[in-house]
Amino acid sequence: MHQSGDLAQQPAAARAYRALERMIVILDLAPGSTTTEGALIERLQLGRTPVREAIQRLAWEGLLEVRPRAGIAIAPLRPGDWLRVVEARHGVEVAMARAAARHATHEAGGQFAQAASAMQRAVVSGNVIAFMEADKSLDEAMALAADNAFAARLAAPLQTHSRRFWFRYKADTGLAVAAEHHVAIIRAVLDGDDEGAARQAARLMALLRSHAEAAGRR
Template sequence: MITQDQVAALQSEMDSNGENQAQMAYRILEEMIVTLKLPPGSKISEKSLNRSLGFGRTPLREALQRLAIEGTVRILPRSGVIVSDIDMADQLNMIEVRRELEKIMAGRAARLALDAQRQTFSALALKFELAGKQDDEGIFIETDREFNSLVVSTAQNKYVAYAIAPIEAQTRRFWYLHFKRFGDLARVASLHANIARAIAANDEAHARHSSDLLLDYVEEYTRNTLRFMGGL
């Protein structure tokens, strides 16, 4: 379960970002599910969450409804809320959609990035390379979260942002479950760094191409994982 110190840190971040309690509850719950603190099949107790997170019933229910729409949880009448299983067979379908959405976002971000954003993307590229060089999953996860958020805000397309959010949540859950066994952190970090550098250079064509190369790897890694798990 998430600690009180983590809640306090997120509360401070919420205040700086102007988020309301429902948005913050959603982010905390989504993070707990993605990182498998709430694993597939586990039951979510509103009362327990209320005690541990300090949110009221209304914000929690709004957050759970949003997660249900995205397919992350299932709300069962008279049975409560259950964290959805990870649909192994559906991963390749999600990658097909994710590829096109991320290519749109990378291209738009490269075209629209201003000087301050370009500097941040350059800094993120260095962090990705550091994560790969040190084989440090913690640095990669933190950098990837910042990178994804910056790409979405820089791309300035709310429709793509809405469409990619649930797909990213499901693919992150798959990543947490299997990447240590089947993934290559140095390779995926380098592929992310290439996208960040292309955006920093306002090179739309290269950003789109680099996004495609990343998704080529994601598809390769996913197929290898599914093959090993007996899903292909």
């Protein structure tokens, strides 16, 4: 997985995917709602083929469901599922952080720095959507640094599901603490401290687990 870079320079299918993913994460496409391929093409102003490819990918990731002759259903948000997502993420996130600390290149370091700066700006301004974008960029930088395409493909959809839950249940109070945990991982990665990076990734998963457990009690 690569850093998103300038989205306008990406292939149409990648742009369609990123736009639809964002709309799902920030609940612009409401959980449990239905839409149609035509409506999404109209909203995105992209061709049928790239939008269809994006829909198929998001369906495989469990973020929507294509229902023949009944439209496209956006995945519901069940509070108890957040804990399942975090439990599934834990091992792969720790493994990727450890690998990133061992293999991070200068290019990956630059991407980490840009994403961390964007996250800190989002915290200062209280811009939750910008924080979501920065979090996505950090995940992409981690995937690039870890140099393990298998882990990246496993982690990416879980990260998207987790961002969606976080946006729904913690966006009003959790920016600064979440940013602090992410920055701690980045520092360990850039220091080449593989065990420290793994510990910090586990700390972030523990934080998310506490949020998920609280959401499940609501």
